[in-house]
Amino acid sequence: xxxxxxxxxxxxxxxxxxxxxxxxxxxxxxxxxxxxxxxxxxxxxxxxxxxxxxxxxxxxxxxxxxxxxxxxxxxxxxxxxxxxxxxxxxxxxxxxxxxxxxxxxxxxxxxxxxxxxxxxxxxxxxxxxxxxxxxxxxxxxxxxxxxxxxxxxxxxxxxxxxxxxxxxxxxxxxxxxxxxxxxxxxxxxxxxxxxxxxxxxxxxxxxxxxxxxxxxxxxxxxxxxxxxxxxxxxxxxxxxxxxxxxxxxxxxxxxxxxxxxxxxxxxxxxxxxxxxxxxxxxxxxxxxxxxxxxxxxxxxxxxxxxxxxxxxxxxxxxxxxxxxxxxxxxxxxxxxxxxxxxxxxxxxxxxxxxxxxxxxxxxxxxxxxxxxxxxxxxxxxxxxxxxxxxxxxxxxxxxxxxxxxxxxxxxxxxxxxxxxx
Amino acid sequence: xxxxxxxxxxxxxxxxxxxxxxxxxxxxxxxxxxxxxxxxxxxxxxxxxxxxxxxxxxxxxxxxxxxxxxxxxxxxxxxxxxxxxxxxxxxxxxxxxxxxxxxxxxxxxxxxxxxxxxxxxxxxxxxxxxxxxxxxxxxxxxxxxxxx
Numbered sequence: 136x137x138x139x140x141x142x143x144x145x146x147x148x149x150x151x152x153x154x155x156x157x158x159x160x161x162x163x164x165x166x167x168x169x170x171x172x173x174x175x176x177x178x179x180x181x182x183x184x185x186x187x188x189x190x191x192x193x194x195x196x197x198x199x200x201x202x203x204x205x206x207x208x209x210x211x212x213x214x215x216x217x218x219x220x221x222x223x224x225x226x227x228x229x230x231x232x233x234x235x236x237x238x239x240x241x242x243x244x245x246x247x248x249x250x251x252x253x254x255x256x257x258x259x260x261x262x263x264x265x266x267x268x269x270x271x272x273x274x275x276x277x278x279x280x281x282x283x284x285x286x287x288x289x290x291x292x293x294x295x296x297x298x299x300x301x302x303x304x305x306x307x308x309x310x311x312x313x314x315x316x317x318x319x320x321x322x323x324x325x326x327x328x329x330x331x332x333x334x335x336x337x338x339x340x341x342x343x344x345x346x347x348x349x350x351x352x353x354x355x356x357x358x359x360x361x362x363x364x365x366x367x368x369x370x371x372x373x374x375x376x377x378x379x380x381x382x383x384x385x386x387x388x389x390x391x392x393x394x395x396x397x398x399x400x401x402x403x404x405x406x407x408x409x410x411x412x413x414x415x416x417x418x419x420x421x422x423x424x425x426x427x428x429x430x431x432x433x434x435x436x437x438x439x440x441x442x443x444x445x446x447x448x449x450x451x452x453x454x455x456x457x458x459x460x461x462x463x464x465x466x467x468x469x470x471x472x473x474x475x476x477x478x479x480x481x482x483x484x485x486x487x488x489x490x491x492x493x494x495x496x497x498x499x500x501x502x503x504x505x506x507x508x509x510x511x512x513x514x515x516x517x518x519x520x521x522x523x524x525x526x527x528x529x530x531x532x533x534x535x536x537x538x539x540x541x542x543x544x545x546x547x548x549x550x551x552x553x554x555x556x
Numbered sequence: 557x558x559x560x561x562x563x564x565x566x567x568x569x570x571x572x573x574x575x576x577x578x579x580x581x582x583x584x585x586x587x588x589x590x591x592x593x594x595x596x597x598x599x600x601x602x603x604x605x606x607x608x609x610x611x612x613x614x615x616x617x618x619x620x621x622x623x624x625x626x627x628x629x630x631x632x633x634x635x636x637x638x639x640x641x642x643x644x645x646x647x648x649x650x651x652x653x654x655x656x657x658x659x660x661x662x663x664x665x666x667x668x669x670x671x672x673x674x675x676x677x678x679x680x681x682x683x684x685x686x687x688x689x690x691x692x693x694x695x696x697x698x699x700x701x702x703x704x
Contacts, residue, residue: 492621493620494595495597495619496622499560500564511595512596516596526596554561554569
């Protein structure tokens, strides 16, 4: 039995109905108190917490198997390499990629986007060409394209969003022109929670010959992603947002695209042979993995995806949909609170502003109630400008959050109101 | 909860809500911009210097209660000060808020209400941003000040 099939069988067997209380017990960090109150962690959009299995997998790698990958002939090196490559297969299966060679390990989504911009972009974007992004992108899906456009004399176009935070598809389609080489968009907005219709955008872009780059950092913790079904050319995500370690992430690239791309960084592992006259590059994906990779991180990421695979994903989806509905209802009842981002298709991310109180002050007061939220522009300043706010408070939930925690947030906001009466 | 009330004292909330000297000085002969790229706080400080005396000082911008109150209290305290006196205030304020030396509070008048900020490390930059900005304006540095 291939590992792929074995994994699928394991997934089908291991399912028990989703039980949030049981899942929470797998996250040691969630059991603590902060400022004397139970921790209510509502910043999973920034980074998700890790189940014990992931922490153990990383420790076990260092305790038993650590060696540099792809380099040694001894037992440890073989084990380390096998685990690293197994993690790559796991990521490929997680994303529905046709082949593990379509998965490049990177530090995270940001590095993956820079890789695509600097390798694919430099080879395929020229003077007068256009790169299309959306108004709801994270800075990491704006700045690498600006840097590319500046070097190449290309220009950046921006597809607008409406007042609910929904992408304007008609306008996006109109903006894809004969000079559009790349359409880069987020699958799920980090600041609004909006889920974008990636498949339709990919169809529009491909009809005009543009490549499609998808930032999946905020999508993979919530949605079941299949790159073949989405039809995108590139899909990127960060391990730490999907319950894995920091410092590891993945780039999916369609094999034909990756093969045609020049290397990005030069160094060890990305070469076949080096002389001072000429260097031959390794095959994909190794061509894009210069230097010693974060093997322990990759193993941890593989463990996180294995762990997700043991969950009843339909049950997870239902639980998260309940959090979306309950959160929207409870927060709407808070006097003076305005939600920013009310798309009909969204994940459990609640951005909001409170009349007369700056988000930073809200964040500090909530912290004293044990409630961890993000306050700021969420690395999406153009989006903040679109909505006319300098910053928002963002509560971003994950599958381990509960209705009680939303109640704690709302109660904390009452405390904010008392302080700022 | 007491430390939270230490941070958000009534005077601070009042200055945050109704900031003093919140205006542009059209005849300003020094000004500077300050921003905190992490939270998006963004201020502009205007100064009218008469010789080595701060004849008028004001600010405008957007930010949290702490940063706004700090700007309001700072501009009130700086008006009429010589550059040397302003420098001394900078040093004392920095010692109190950034280094946590609470003994400075008794020499800082109304600014003492900001002494609680040093117990909130994530908020120290909120309080110090406009001070760096004024410092930059007085020293003719023509680059926006950043907390990072």
